[in-house]
Amino acid sequence: MSDGNLAASAPDAPDERLIRTTAMTRLLRRPELGALAGLVLVTCFFLIVANPAMFTLAGIMNFMAPAAQLGILAIGAALLMVGGEFDLSVGSMVAFAGLAFGTVLVTWDMPLVVAIAATLAFAAGIGALNGQIVLRTGLPSFIVTLAFLFILRGLTLVGLKWATGGATQLRGVKEAAGDSLMLTFFSGDAFEGLFAWFAANGWIDTFKNGTPKVTGVPVEILWFVGIALFATWVLLRTKFGNWIFAAGGDANAARNSGVPVRRVKTILFMGTAVCAALVAILTVLDAGSTDARRGFQKEFEAIIAAVIGGCLLTGGYGSAIGAFFGAIIFGMVLIGLTYTSIDQDWYLVFLGGMLLLAVLFNNFIRKRATGER
Amino acid sequence: MSDGNLAASAPDAPDERLIRTTAMTRLLRRPELGALAGLVLVTCFFLIVANPAMFTLAGIMNFMAPAAQLGILAIGAALLMVGGEFDLSVGSMVAFAGLAFGTVLVTWDMPLVVAIAATLAFAAGIGALNGQIVLRTGLPSFIVTLAFLFILRGLTLVGLKWATGGATQLRGVKEAAGDSLMLTFFSGDAFEGLFAWFAANGWIDTFKNGTPKVTGVPVEILWFVGIALFATWVLLRTKFGNWIFAAGGDANAARNSGVPVRRVKTILFMGTAVCAALVAILTVLDAGSTDARRGFQKEFEAIIAAVIGGCLLTGGYGSAIGAFFGAIIFGMVLIGLTYTSIDQDWYLVFLGGMLLLAVLFNNFIRKRATGER
Amino acid sequence: AEDINIIVVSHGQASDPFWSVVKNGVAQAAKDMSVTVDYRAPETFDMVAMAQLIDAAVNQEPDGLIVSIPDGDALGDAIRKAVSAGIPVISMNSGSQVSASLGALLHVGQEEYDAGKKAGEALASMGGKKGLCVNHEVGNLALDQRCQGFADGFGGSVTVLPTTNDPAEILSKVKASLASDGDIDTIMALGASLAGEPVVQAVKDSGMNGSVKVATFDMSANFLQSIVDGDATFAIDQQQYLQGYLPVVFLANNARYGLMPGGNVPSGPNLVTKDKAAQVIDLSAKGIR
Amino acid sequence: MTETQTTSETGTPLIEVRDIVKHFGSVIALGGVSMKVHSGEVLCLLGDNGAGKSTLIKTLSGVHAPTGGTFLVDGQPVSFSSPREALDAGIATVYQDLAMIPLMSITRNFFMGREPLKGVGPFKYMDMAHADRVTRDEMHRIGIDVRDPQQAVGTLSGGERQCVAIARAVYFGAKVLILDEPTSALGVAQTSMVLKYINQVRAKGLGVIFITHNVRHAYAVGNRFTVLNRGKTLGTHTKDEITIDELQNLMAGGKELQDLGAELGGTI
Amino acid sequence: MTETQTTSETGTPLIEVRDIVKHFGSVIALGGVSMKVHSGEVLCLLGDNGAGKSTLIKTLSGVHAPTGGTFLVDGQPVSFSSPREALDAGIATVYQDLAMIPLMSITRNFFMGREPLKGVGPFKYMDMAHADRVTRDEMHRIGIDVRDPQQAVGTLSGGERQCVAIARAVYFGAKVLILDEPTSALGVAQTSMVLKYINQVRAKGLGVIFITHNVRHAYAVGNRFTVLNRGKTLGTHTKDEITIDELQNLMAGGKELQDLGAELGGTI
């Protein structure tokens, strides 16, 4: 103890000032693991109270579809939140991108691939505009994107009336899309052959009349998983990911260290908008129509999912995989109620209660794991 | 220059390192003055494009009434935001407090004064619960109060059905209230005699059928002004106000300096809930009924008004009088479009655009005044 | 009794006064027929979410499914899937045109558009020239169609006044409209308690009761009282209690005995005017009409 | 380097800790530290970066609850659950991270938690004129000309901010004054002021805990010197037991430093 | 106390500012400051709290745009619109407020803005193993044993944090290294390390601007000393022109201090 304190131990000698931790504890310390714990809790709850049909293959696909749609938005929102900004306009963006997509495809009668590209590019443009206003004026993104929440929703209404000649619903998307190759990626189910073969072998449940309950994996689930993995890689492993954390943690310090904060934030705003446009394309192609209420309040659900997933509202901390789990929790609670015999009147109480419980549990687990007091 | 730097100038001698500022500039630096500038801008806009009926006495009362209802919520929200927390449950709280009020008054047939007291106390209790959950768990208030947004809204529906035996609207409030003295403070118009006299002298416009267009000042406007003044006094002049700024600016630093941060925040949560309950009482008494949709999305409008009024979302900065102006701006924009000949389909676009413009202008004025770059 | 399980998926929120009556009808039928019925609806007007709720319902293989179809395109796939899974489907409220083509057994209800048209015609025949349609949830297809129908039936010039569903705001906006356009002589509200009541108040506040006619879709006790008092002309009653009640009865009988009526059941529209209003106030206050 | 008992002080110490342990998750910040301060003495807490000095004084001032060990105030065991309780027990602290709210004015920060009131009953309000005056005077006394006491603390320079924190603690001075590296960001003039203050405060019979890296500052005002190293006490020495050079060596932890010092001209 | 021209350096200065003025709203933080740094020299910037030292170096490193005056790099007038541009022009800075992100790990902070990459084309990713290794090594070199380079910077002690900032600036060292009070929170050992570093860096031909309140630290490594007072230059002196005591007096601004020093035993 009395020998000098300086350079006494080799860099990789164990430090006497550390209590030994197991790999398990270290794993539990990741922000997303709390969300996973919340997911386990919610799953247990439904395993007990819900109709067993909920956890059949069909049931899982059934709650994963809304979870996936929400999740794609939530991952975009999570990255933006880590980067220190909000986007409250994603819900309206879904509607507006749906309108843009429908207009290009149906009203202007363009090929599907053009419509998709145009919609994504258009959304990216609006995202960049959002970002530029926030960054140039220094106003909080909350208020700027809130203005866009109204503006985009309003423009959707006006645009729909213009595109359809007076209605607030645009239809005929399926017919206009025809059977373009792009449909494989943006609509319907994937692996249909595989599932048909499963069903033929009796590995998948069928309805009373013999049709298989699950005909494939809805493409949005694949997009959801793919985007979650990609976002996680970007966040944890790339230079850009480091910049996101830095920009969100302390924009000033980041700028002083040479991080191009404006560029990072603009790209994040664009990414969020593109995620919204992707959800719009997926849902419009699935539904075959779009209307002025699409995506209503999705911005809050996305932020909720991101927060359940461990994102800090103040920025600089969070994970994409957490948002992934958060979206699944949300989707499960959303659909799960229909598998229980709880009265619909109690739906909101139930939703709020589950939310609170999941977050509390998540928080409790995280605190236990990190040893905070 | 070469004489010592220490204690060279008397404390109140002018400092050579200060550019002289006029009283005007100093005035413009107050956070609320930007909001006032926004208000002037919006007023000018409507003076030009709107029907002159908007700025008659009747027109002003007409847009001030919703502004006042929003404003009471906004001032509560502003104080809470300065204290570093959010309450997203105020909208639902309005509905829930309305239910509580209606139940005590109509279903249980209590006197009005008891119903009012019970409602306010009950709301304060829920506010305290909100606060305790936030403070004890360390979860962000955003997510906790979001859960309460759902829970309270759901409980309102369940409670209404229980109280009415199946309907979502509880009526008969006016009959139950009778002509209690309390009605003077919580319902109808104030200064009716004065206005009748004005009208008799021809100083107030009358309708074709001879009744005066304005019969008095709606009480909610008086409450609104009163609460704005009181909140401003608390914030700027009292010990508690100092604690609010401290708790919101940096809760840790405040705690280390001996500020009872928990108590301050709990009181703020209670205050916000009480404001919501007050709005509930005012609106329910005016309408004579309450239903499950009351106060829908008011939480966002309240936050918008507070932000327009100069509150920082990150806490520690803002003003009550700013929220006052913010609420008036919002009320004016909301109602004002009806007085113009702009196609009503554009109303959301217009609302968003005006919002953005007001905030931008406010920000611009503030920056000019403080000389930030 | 045997375990008969029926699921209702509608597009109207449980807190919507109109739909709470439907739900009451459903609950009463479930009691009367001794079957279990689950009522489900998305929390906002959201076709994508509604399709997912139908999917979830199909997955539970109920003995009968009752759906409202405000958007045949968006819900078509889910309903066809139910039908192809062998689940008897009845549509209610909206979707009479597409109901049969999607494979539903029958439709109970009345088209929003038709109801609006009838109301518009009635108001035009009372001498209305310039109408205002107060839409408290723009983009909700059902409400848009009510407005559209009203405009078409009314014939004269109709402006749509979009608002949020805050009564104070509706009150102020209607007052503002009346102040800035003195020609308005007819106001149509799309919901009684949320919109209809503040509209009546606004007209009174503006000193125009008598000269401006007010009508509303659906009913609320207070609005009916206004009809009795002469401050409003009529309320359009779809008898939506039946839209909830009847399909459950049909499907229960279908499950037990294989019985099913041969055609659609029109549940409305039904104009409740001064002479009838007094009788229904109590029923309305209980959530039956 | 064993614990050396001082002989000068005899009565009950104002503050005493025995075998205080503090863990943060898996990090052991304090691994059993003992220490005491008597009335009318300045205890200097010395030690390398990360030795645990700030952690120690944060447990004394109620910010952290210790993981283990005993904490006595006036001989009575206590356990503070908030800094407010420590303040009420007479322990005033200047934190290394200052505990200032950047967005608030100097005056408001100065009086934060101890606002001067005026008026009666429920209508008590802050006496702003008085507060501004006190702030300006106290800051002036420590050598800072405040341009405008209503200026936000966030616009002050690092050293000016430090001065606000010190002036505040001294103005509201209690039984024990704890200063965590108060002089590190200060200029020569301000440093002298602070050291002089510490001297005055001690003379008034208060106990002072003074954390610094500057041996000269420590030696100028300290009565006893406790050295921390990697979360453990290395020993306590009275001023007459140790010379300034010995103290320097003790802090630096060995001869290695001497070489470096020599290389640079021996002036560090 | 007039401007004294140094004779040793002749070539174009690496950095030169002339009559730089900076206002914040109504506050005049710099009222016309001139200064230059040549290659291979350490310029010490001294001055009281609030004199404008930090403001000056923030205009040099692109954080603030000056309100007026000329700024030359290698004799060319420049105007940086962001710190990135200053970095690209070879000016590395350790800020007084450190520019660290508390929630991020030490490694991520260390490499912030200059991440080491691996992989090809669009699939480039951060070489985390390499980054961790470099961070640990560089921190060890400055005398800090990092327990875990993935630890959040927010959990480090004040001094440890300072060391990360310095190690980072030195590791990515450019033409000019600016250090704003780097040693203020450091222990004796770490201080020696930093001063030694400054010496090494100067020897390699870089220009260094070193801000400190400690005259001994300044005198140990500085070649020239510029004193700022209330936003103005008081004068520049080479090491051979001025003794350490004269420098101390210059900084403290008069005799008043001497008295204080004497009172406390003359050891400050």
Ligand SMILES: Nc1ncnc2c1ncn2[C@@H]1O[C@H](COP(=O)(O)OP(=O)(O)OP(=O)(O)O)[C@@H](O)[C@H]1O
């Ligand atoms: N909240 C925390 N979580 C984890 N580790 C912590 C936390 N706070 C402090 N530590 C660790 O405890 C050790 C002691 O820190 P402390 O701040 O007490 O040091 P110090 O002696 O004040 O150093 P300095 O002189 O640099 O201020 C440090 O190694 C630090 O990393």
Ligand SMILES: Nc1ncnc2c1ncn2[C@@H]1O[C@H](COP(=O)(O)OP(=O)(O)OP(=O)(O)O)[C@@H](O)[C@H]1O
């Ligand atoms: N953003 C700002 N707004 C207003 N005034 C400011 C701002 N930044 C600095 N100042 C003022 O400018 C003056 C110079 O500050 P600066 O930080 O440059 O001092 P410094 O010499 O670095 O002092 P220290 O040695 O205490 O760090 C200070 O009086 C400070 O109050």
Ligand SMILES: [Mg+2]
């Ligand atoms: Mg410390």
Ligand SMILES: [Mg+2]
């Ligand atoms: Mg400085």
